[in-house]
Amino acid sequence: MHETAFQIFVNALLANNFVLAMFLGLCPFLGVSGKLNTAFPMGVATTFVMIVASLCAYGLNLLLSSFGLEYLRLISYIVIIASAVQLVEMVMKKYSPALFRALGIYLPLITTNCAVLGVALFQTAREYDFVQSITFAVGGGLGFTLALVLMASVRERLQLSNVVTLAQGTALSLMLAGILSLSFMGFAGLGG
Amino acid sequence: MSSATTTRGWDEFMEGIWKQNPVFVMVLGMCPTLAVTVSAINAISMGIATTFVLIASCGLVSLMRRIVPKEVRIATYIVIIATFVTAVDYFIQAISLALYDALGAFIQLIVVNCIILGRAEAHASKTPPLPAMVNAAGMGAGFTIGLLALGVVREILGNGTLFGLSLFGAGFQPWVIMVLPPGGFFVLGTWLLFFAWRARRKQSAEVTQHA
Numbered sequence: 001m002h003e004t005a006f007q008i009f010v011n012a013l014l015a016n017n018f019v020l021a022m023f024l025g026l027c028p029f030l031g032v033s034g035k036l037n038t039a040f041p042m043g044v045a046t047t048f049v050m051i052v053a054s055l056c057a058y059g060l061n062l063l064l065s066s067f068g069l070e071y072l073r074l075i076s077y078i079v080i081i082a083s084a085v086q087l088v089e090m091v092m093k094k095y096s097p098a099l100f101r102a103l104g105i106y107l108p109l110i111t112t113n114c115a116v117l118g119v120a121l122f123q124t125a126r127e128y129d130f131v132q133s134i135t136f137a138v139g140g141g142l143g144f145t146l147a148l149v150l151m152a153s154v155r156e157r158l159q160l161s162n163v164v165t166l167a168q169g170t171a172l173s174l175m176l177a178g179i180l181s182l183s184f185m186g187f188a189g190l191g192g
Numbered sequence: 193m194s195s196a197t198t199t200r201g202w203d204e205f206m207e208g209i210w211k212q213n214p215v216f217v218m219v220l221g222m223c224p225t226l227a228v229t230v231s232a233i234n235a236i237s238m239g240i241a242t243t244f245v246l247i248a249s250c251g252l253v254s255l256m257r258r259i260v261p262k263e264v265r266i267a268t269y270i271v272i273i274a275t276f277v278t279a280v281d282y283f284i285q286a287i288s289l290a291l292y293d294a295l296g297a298f299i300q301l302i303v304v305n306c307i308i309l310g311r312a313e314a315h316a317s318k319t320p321p322l323p324a325m326v327n328a329a330g331m332g333a334g335f336t337i338g339l340l341a342l343g344v345v346r347e348i349l350g351n352g353t354l355f356g357l358s359l360f361g362a363g364f365q366p367w368v369i370m371v372l373p374p375g376g377f378f379v380l381g382t383w384l385l386f387f388a389w390r391a392r393r394k395q396s397a398e399v400t401q402h403a
Contacts (some may be wrong), residue, residue, distance in 0.1 A: 023223050025223070027306055071278055074300055108266075111266075112309055121300055170219050171385045174380050
Protein backbone atom coordinates (compact mmCIF):
# COMPACT_ATOMS: atom_id res chain seq x y z
CA MET A 1 0.00 0.00 0.00
CA HIS A 2 2.03 2.93 -1.26
CA GLU A 3 -0.10 6.01 -1.35
CA THR A 4 1.44 9.40 -1.85
CA ALA A 5 0.70 12.03 0.75
CA PHE A 6 -1.45 13.89 -1.76
CA GLN A 7 -3.60 10.84 -2.45
CA ILE A 8 -4.14 10.31 1.26
CA PHE A 9 -5.13 13.94 1.66
CA VAL A 10 -7.67 13.90 -1.18
CA ASN A 11 -9.06 10.57 -0.04
CA ALA A 12 -9.54 11.70 3.54
CA LEU A 13 -11.00 15.02 2.43
CA LEU A 14 -13.45 13.92 -0.25
CA ALA A 15 -13.65 10.34 -1.46
CA ASN A 16 -13.53 8.77 2.00
CA ASN A 17 -14.91 11.74 3.86
CA PHE A 18 -14.86 10.93 7.56
CA VAL A 19 -18.43 11.89 8.22
CA LEU A 20 -20.24 11.10 5.02
CA ALA A 21 -18.47 7.95 3.87
CA MET A 22 -16.96 6.45 7.00
CA PHE A 23 -19.56 7.46 9.58
CA LEU A 24 -17.07 8.94 12.01
CA GLY A 25 -17.98 11.87 14.21
CA LEU A 26 -21.71 11.79 13.64
CA CYS A 27 -22.70 13.08 17.08
CA PRO A 28 -21.27 16.59 16.63
CA PHE A 29 -22.23 16.42 12.96
CA LEU A 30 -25.90 16.12 13.92
CA GLY A 31 -25.55 18.15 17.11
CA VAL A 32 -23.79 21.38 16.18
CA SER A 33 -24.68 21.64 12.52
CA GLY A 34 -27.70 23.81 13.23
CA LYS A 35 -25.91 27.12 12.80
CA LEU A 36 -23.06 28.05 10.52
CA ASN A 37 -21.24 30.22 13.07
CA THR A 38 -20.87 27.37 15.54
CA ALA A 39 -20.30 24.68 12.93
CA PHE A 40 -17.14 26.23 11.51
CA PRO A 41 -15.29 26.81 14.82
CA MET A 42 -16.29 23.32 15.92
CA GLY A 43 -14.73 21.94 12.76
CA VAL A 44 -11.53 23.91 13.30
CA ALA A 45 -11.28 22.84 16.95
CA THR A 46 -11.80 19.21 15.99
CA THR A 47 -9.22 19.47 13.22
CA PHE A 48 -6.72 20.85 15.68
CA VAL A 49 -7.35 18.06 18.17
CA MET A 50 -7.05 15.54 15.35
CA ILE A 51 -3.62 16.83 14.31
CA VAL A 52 -2.35 16.85 17.89
CA ALA A 53 -3.79 13.38 18.48
CA SER A 54 -2.28 12.07 15.26
CA LEU A 55 1.18 13.42 16.17
CA CYS A 56 1.06 12.00 19.68
CA ALA A 57 -0.37 8.69 18.50
CA TYR A 58 2.46 8.30 16.02
CA GLY A 59 5.12 8.84 18.66
CA LEU A 60 3.31 6.71 21.18
CA ASN A 61 2.88 3.85 18.77
CA LEU A 62 6.63 3.76 18.13
CA LEU A 63 7.25 3.75 21.87
CA LEU A 64 4.68 1.05 22.65
CA SER A 65 5.80 -1.14 19.75
CA SER A 66 9.42 -0.98 20.86
CA PHE A 67 8.41 -2.30 24.27
CA GLY A 68 5.91 -4.82 22.86
CA LEU A 69 3.01 -3.19 24.68
CA GLU A 70 0.55 -2.95 21.79
CA TYR A 71 -2.38 -3.92 23.99
CA LEU A 72 -2.06 -0.58 25.79
CA ARG A 73 -2.54 1.30 22.54
CA LEU A 74 -6.25 2.03 22.82
CA ILE A 75 -6.05 3.19 26.44
CA SER A 76 -3.11 5.49 25.85
CA TYR A 77 -4.62 6.98 22.68
CA ILE A 78 -7.79 7.92 24.47
CA VAL A 79 -5.89 9.48 27.36
CA ILE A 80 -3.85 11.58 24.91
CA ILE A 81 -6.96 12.73 23.10
CA ALA A 82 -8.62 13.68 26.37
CA SER A 83 -5.63 15.83 27.31
CA ALA A 84 -5.55 17.50 23.89
CA VAL A 85 -9.22 18.37 24.22
CA GLN A 86 -8.59 19.80 27.67
CA LEU A 87 -5.91 22.00 26.14
CA VAL A 88 -8.19 23.30 23.39
CA GLU A 89 -10.89 23.92 25.96
CA MET A 90 -8.60 26.02 28.15
CA VAL A 91 -7.28 28.05 25.22
CA MET A 92 -10.76 28.69 23.91
CA LYS A 93 -12.11 29.67 27.33
CA LYS A 94 -9.34 32.24 27.67
CA TYR A 95 -9.43 33.77 24.19
CA SER A 96 -13.03 33.35 23.09
CA PRO A 97 -15.46 32.87 25.99
CA ALA A 98 -18.47 33.53 23.74
CA LEU A 99 -17.52 30.70 21.43
CA PHE A 100 -16.77 28.53 24.45
CA ARG A 101 -20.33 28.99 25.67
CA ALA A 102 -21.84 28.50 22.21
CA LEU A 103 -20.19 25.12 21.76
CA GLY A 104 -21.19 24.09 25.26
CA ILE A 105 -21.23 20.39 25.96
CA TYR A 106 -19.98 19.54 22.48
CA LEU A 107 -16.51 20.84 23.26
CA PRO A 108 -15.58 18.26 25.94
CA LEU A 109 -17.39 15.72 23.80
CA ILE A 110 -14.66 16.03 21.15
CA THR A 111 -12.96 13.47 23.39
CA THR A 112 -15.61 10.97 22.46
CA ASN A 113 -15.64 12.02 18.81
CA CYS A 114 -14.99 8.84 16.87
CA ALA A 115 -13.32 10.85 14.12
CA VAL A 116 -10.44 11.79 16.41
CA LEU A 117 -9.84 8.30 17.74
CA GLY A 118 -10.52 7.05 14.23
CA VAL A 119 -7.57 9.02 12.85
CA ALA A 120 -5.25 7.53 15.45
CA LEU A 121 -6.53 3.99 14.93
CA PHE A 122 -6.59 4.06 11.13
CA GLN A 123 -3.10 5.50 10.80
CA THR A 124 -1.84 2.72 13.05
CA ALA A 125 -3.77 0.03 11.20
CA ARG A 126 -2.58 1.25 7.79
CA GLU A 127 1.00 1.72 9.02
CA TYR A 128 1.32 5.27 7.76
CA ASP A 129 4.68 6.95 8.24
CA PHE A 130 5.07 10.36 9.84
CA VAL A 131 4.23 12.56 6.83
CA GLN A 132 1.36 10.30 5.79
CA SER A 133 -0.11 10.43 9.29
CA ILE A 134 -0.07 14.20 9.39
CA THR A 135 -1.63 14.60 5.95
CA PHE A 136 -4.25 12.02 6.89
CA ALA A 137 -5.14 13.99 10.02
CA VAL A 138 -5.22 17.34 8.20
CA GLY A 139 -7.31 15.93 5.34
CA GLY A 140 -9.67 14.16 7.71
CA GLY A 141 -10.09 17.26 9.84
CA LEU A 142 -10.74 19.51 6.86
CA GLY A 143 -13.16 16.93 5.47
CA PHE A 144 -15.00 16.93 8.80
CA THR A 145 -15.15 20.74 8.74
CA LEU A 146 -16.35 20.70 5.13
CA ALA A 147 -19.16 18.27 5.91
CA LEU A 148 -20.16 20.25 8.98
CA VAL A 149 -20.21 23.56 7.12
CA LEU A 150 -22.17 22.12 4.17
CA MET A 151 -24.71 20.57 6.50
CA ALA A 152 -25.08 23.77 8.55
CA SER A 153 -25.60 25.86 5.44
CA VAL A 154 -28.36 23.60 4.16
CA ARG A 155 -30.00 23.39 7.56
CA GLU A 156 -30.02 27.17 7.91
CA ARG A 157 -31.88 27.40 4.63
CA LEU A 158 -34.28 24.67 5.69
CA GLN A 159 -35.33 26.64 8.75
CA LEU A 160 -37.02 29.10 6.43
CA SER A 161 -38.80 26.50 4.39
CA ASN A 162 -42.03 24.73 5.11
CA VAL A 163 -41.27 21.20 6.32
CA VAL A 164 -43.82 18.56 7.27
CA THR A 165 -43.91 18.63 11.09
CA LEU A 166 -43.52 14.87 11.24
CA ALA A 167 -40.14 15.01 9.52
CA GLN A 168 -38.69 17.86 11.55
CA GLY A 169 -35.61 17.28 13.68
CA THR A 170 -33.27 14.34 13.47
CA ALA A 171 -35.15 12.47 10.75
CA LEU A 172 -34.78 15.41 8.39
CA SER A 173 -31.10 15.86 9.26
CA LEU A 174 -30.46 12.21 8.55
CA MET A 175 -32.17 12.35 5.17
CA LEU A 176 -30.14 15.43 4.38
CA ALA A 177 -26.94 13.67 5.42
CA GLY A 178 -27.94 10.79 3.16
CA ILE A 179 -28.27 13.07 0.17
CA LEU A 180 -24.95 14.78 0.97
CA SER A 181 -23.34 11.38 1.32
CA LEU A 182 -24.80 10.36 -2.01
CA SER A 183 -23.26 13.36 -3.70
CA PHE A 184 -19.90 12.72 -2.03
CA MET A 185 -19.91 9.26 -3.57
CA GLY A 186 -19.31 11.07 -6.84
CA PHE A 187 -15.75 11.68 -5.63
CA ALA A 188 -15.05 7.95 -5.47
CA GLY A 189 -11.83 7.01 -7.19
CA LEU A 190 -10.52 10.57 -7.14
CA GLY A 191 -7.65 9.73 -4.81
CA GLY A 192 -6.47 6.88 -7.04
CA MET B 193 -41.68 -5.97 48.88
CA SER B 194 -40.00 -8.51 46.66
CA SER B 195 -42.54 -8.03 43.90
CA ALA B 196 -42.00 -4.26 44.10
CA THR B 197 -38.26 -4.65 43.60
CA THR B 198 -38.76 -7.02 40.68
CA THR B 199 -41.04 -4.54 38.97
CA ARG B 200 -38.49 -1.84 39.50
CA GLY B 201 -35.77 -4.03 38.09
CA TRP B 202 -37.96 -4.81 35.12
CA ASP B 203 -38.62 -1.11 34.58
CA GLU B 204 -34.89 -0.42 34.72
CA PHE B 205 -34.38 -3.04 32.08
CA MET B 206 -37.23 -1.98 29.81
CA GLU B 207 -36.27 1.69 29.93
CA GLY B 208 -33.40 1.11 27.53
CA ILE B 209 -35.41 -1.09 25.22
CA TRP B 210 -38.37 1.14 24.68
CA LYS B 211 -38.75 4.51 26.42
CA GLN B 212 -35.12 5.56 26.16
CA ASN B 213 -34.00 3.43 23.25
CA PRO B 214 -30.48 4.65 22.53
CA VAL B 215 -30.82 4.41 18.76
CA PHE B 216 -34.33 5.60 18.03
CA VAL B 217 -35.14 7.89 20.96
CA MET B 218 -31.87 9.33 22.17
CA VAL B 219 -30.07 9.05 18.81
CA LEU B 220 -26.78 8.19 20.49
CA GLY B 221 -23.93 6.04 19.27
CA MET B 222 -24.66 6.84 15.67
CA CYS B 223 -21.24 6.07 14.27
CA PRO B 224 -21.20 2.30 14.82
CA THR B 225 -24.94 2.19 14.23
CA LEU B 226 -24.63 3.35 10.67
CA ALA B 227 -21.22 1.97 9.83
CA VAL B 228 -21.55 -1.71 10.71
CA THR B 229 -25.20 -2.34 9.90
CA VAL B 230 -24.64 -3.45 6.33
CA SER B 231 -25.70 -6.93 7.36
CA ALA B 232 -27.76 -8.42 10.16
CA ILE B 233 -24.97 -10.60 11.49
CA ASN B 234 -22.59 -7.65 11.81
CA ALA B 235 -25.32 -5.72 13.59
CA ILE B 236 -25.87 -8.47 16.15
CA SER B 237 -22.17 -8.97 16.86
CA MET B 238 -21.64 -5.27 17.30
CA GLY B 239 -24.68 -5.10 19.57
CA ILE B 240 -23.45 -7.95 21.74
CA ALA B 241 -19.92 -6.53 21.98
CA THR B 242 -21.27 -3.13 22.98
CA THR B 243 -23.68 -4.67 25.49
CA PHE B 244 -20.86 -6.57 27.17
CA VAL B 245 -18.72 -3.45 27.49
CA LEU B 246 -21.73 -1.50 28.71
CA ILE B 247 -22.64 -3.98 31.46
CA ALA B 248 -19.07 -4.55 32.60
CA SER B 249 -18.06 -0.91 32.72
CA CYS B 250 -21.31 0.25 34.31
CA GLY B 251 -20.84 -2.39 37.02
CA LEU B 252 -17.28 -1.30 37.72
CA VAL B 253 -18.10 2.41 37.58
CA SER B 254 -20.92 1.83 40.02
CA LEU B 255 -18.65 -0.10 42.41
CA MET B 256 -16.13 2.73 42.33
CA ARG B 257 -18.64 5.55 42.57
CA ARG B 258 -17.64 6.52 46.12
CA ILE B 259 -13.88 6.43 45.72
CA VAL B 260 -13.41 8.26 42.41
CA PRO B 261 -12.89 12.01 42.95
CA LYS B 262 -15.33 14.15 41.03
CA GLU B 263 -12.66 16.02 39.08
CA VAL B 264 -11.20 13.00 37.36
CA ARG B 265 -14.34 10.91 36.98
CA ILE B 266 -14.68 11.20 33.19
CA ALA B 267 -11.05 10.23 32.67
CA THR B 268 -11.52 7.27 35.00
CA TYR B 269 -14.65 6.11 33.17
CA ILE B 270 -12.89 6.34 29.82
CA VAL B 271 -9.96 4.26 31.04
CA ILE B 272 -12.32 1.64 32.49
CA ILE B 273 -14.24 1.48 29.22
CA ALA B 274 -11.07 1.30 27.15
CA THR B 275 -9.87 -1.65 29.23
CA PHE B 276 -12.99 -3.68 28.53
CA VAL B 277 -12.97 -2.72 24.87
CA THR B 278 -9.40 -3.93 24.51
CA ALA B 279 -10.49 -7.25 26.01
CA VAL B 280 -13.44 -7.53 23.60
CA ASP B 281 -11.21 -6.57 20.68
CA TYR B 282 -8.78 -9.42 21.36
CA PHE B 283 -11.65 -11.81 22.10
CA ILE B 284 -13.38 -11.23 18.76
CA GLN B 285 -10.07 -11.49 16.95
CA ALA B 286 -9.55 -14.86 18.60
CA ILE B 287 -12.95 -16.39 17.85
CA SER B 288 -13.62 -15.11 14.33
CA LEU B 289 -11.14 -13.31 12.13
CA ALA B 290 -13.74 -12.80 9.40
CA LEU B 291 -16.02 -10.97 11.81
CA TYR B 292 -13.07 -8.98 13.12
CA ASP B 293 -12.25 -7.82 9.59
CA ALA B 294 -15.88 -6.97 8.84
CA LEU B 295 -16.26 -4.80 11.93
CA GLY B 296 -12.81 -3.29 11.47
CA ALA B 297 -11.85 -0.34 13.60
CA PHE B 298 -15.38 -0.03 14.90
CA ILE B 299 -14.74 -2.56 17.66
CA GLN B 300 -12.09 -0.30 19.12
CA LEU B 301 -14.30 2.69 18.48
CA ILE B 302 -16.77 1.27 21.03
CA VAL B 303 -14.66 3.28 23.49
CA VAL B 304 -16.06 6.51 22.15
CA ASN B 305 -19.62 5.29 21.87
CA CYS B 306 -21.58 8.01 23.63
CA ILE B 307 -24.08 5.50 25.02
CA ILE B 308 -21.52 3.91 27.30
CA LEU B 309 -20.02 7.09 28.67
CA GLY B 310 -23.49 8.58 28.93
CA ARG B 311 -24.78 5.65 30.99
CA ALA B 312 -21.70 5.64 33.20
CA GLU B 313 -22.03 9.34 33.92
CA ALA B 314 -25.80 9.70 34.10
CA HIS B 315 -26.79 6.45 35.75
CA ALA B 316 -24.09 4.09 36.98
CA SER B 317 -22.22 6.75 38.95
CA LYS B 318 -25.29 7.29 41.13
CA THR B 319 -26.70 3.78 41.45
CA PRO B 320 -25.68 0.59 43.28
CA PRO B 321 -24.03 -2.04 41.07
CA LEU B 322 -26.94 -4.40 40.49
CA PRO B 323 -29.57 -1.94 39.20
CA ALA B 324 -26.85 -0.17 37.24
CA MET B 325 -25.94 -3.39 35.47
CA VAL B 326 -29.58 -4.26 34.84
CA ASN B 327 -30.13 -0.85 33.34
CA ALA B 328 -26.98 -1.24 31.25
CA ALA B 329 -28.20 -4.62 30.02
CA GLY B 330 -31.48 -3.01 28.95
CA MET B 331 -29.66 -0.23 27.14
CA GLY B 332 -27.43 -2.76 25.44
CA ALA B 333 -30.42 -4.83 24.38
CA GLY B 334 -32.14 -1.71 23.08
CA PHE B 335 -29.02 -0.79 21.15
CA THR B 336 -28.80 -4.30 19.67
CA ILE B 337 -32.45 -4.15 18.63
CA GLY B 338 -31.86 -0.79 17.00
CA LEU B 339 -28.82 -2.08 15.13
CA LEU B 340 -30.72 -5.16 14.06
CA ALA B 341 -33.62 -3.07 12.78
CA LEU B 342 -31.21 -1.25 10.51
CA GLY B 343 -29.10 -4.25 9.59
CA VAL B 344 -32.04 -6.40 8.55
CA VAL B 345 -33.56 -3.72 6.33
CA ARG B 346 -30.27 -2.81 4.73
CA GLU B 347 -29.25 -6.41 4.10
CA ILE B 348 -32.60 -7.37 2.59
CA LEU B 349 -32.83 -4.34 0.33
CA GLY B 350 -29.19 -3.98 -0.57
CA ASN B 351 -28.17 -7.59 -0.88
CA GLY B 352 -31.36 -9.65 -1.11
CA THR B 353 -30.21 -11.81 1.79
CA LEU B 354 -30.90 -12.22 5.49
CA PHE B 355 -28.14 -13.59 7.76
CA GLY B 356 -26.40 -14.58 4.53
CA LEU B 357 -29.32 -16.65 3.22
CA SER B 358 -30.69 -15.64 -0.16
CA LEU B 359 -34.32 -14.55 0.07
CA PHE B 360 -35.49 -13.77 -3.41
CA GLY B 361 -33.58 -16.12 -5.68
CA ALA B 362 -31.29 -15.23 -8.54
CA GLY B 363 -33.64 -12.82 -10.29
CA PHE B 364 -33.37 -10.23 -7.54
CA GLN B 365 -31.75 -6.98 -8.51
CA PRO B 366 -30.15 -5.64 -5.31
CA TRP B 367 -30.71 -2.05 -4.30
CA VAL B 368 -26.98 -1.50 -3.87
CA ILE B 369 -27.24 2.00 -2.46
CA MET B 370 -28.71 0.56 0.75
CA VAL B 371 -25.46 -1.14 1.75
CA LEU B 372 -23.43 1.91 0.78
CA PRO B 373 -23.03 4.80 3.24
CA PRO B 374 -26.02 6.90 2.05
CA GLY B 375 -28.34 3.94 2.62
CA GLY B 376 -27.49 3.96 6.32
CA PHE B 377 -28.65 7.54 6.66
CA PHE B 378 -31.79 6.91 4.64
CA VAL B 379 -32.85 3.78 6.54
CA LEU B 380 -32.29 5.34 9.95
CA GLY B 381 -34.11 8.49 8.85
CA THR B 382 -37.04 6.39 7.70
CA TRP B 383 -37.16 4.48 11.01
CA LEU B 384 -37.21 7.78 12.90
CA LEU B 385 -40.03 9.01 10.67
CA PHE B 386 -41.92 5.82 11.37
CA PHE B 387 -41.58 6.23 15.16
CA ALA B 388 -42.54 9.90 14.97
CA TRP B 389 -45.63 8.91 13.01
CA ARG B 390 -46.54 6.23 15.59
CA ALA B 391 -46.10 8.65 18.48
CA ARG B 392 -48.24 11.22 16.71
CA ARG B 393 -51.00 8.71 16.00
CA LYS B 394 -51.02 7.52 19.60
CA GLN B 395 -51.21 11.11 20.82
CA SER B 396 -54.13 12.01 18.59
CA ALA B 397 -55.91 8.80 19.62
CA GLU B 398 -55.58 9.84 23.27
CA VAL B 399 -56.89 13.31 22.49
CA THR B 400 -60.01 11.93 20.80
CA GLN B 401 -60.57 9.56 23.72
CA HIS B 402 -60.53 12.39 26.21
CA ALA B 403 -62.83 14.51 24.07
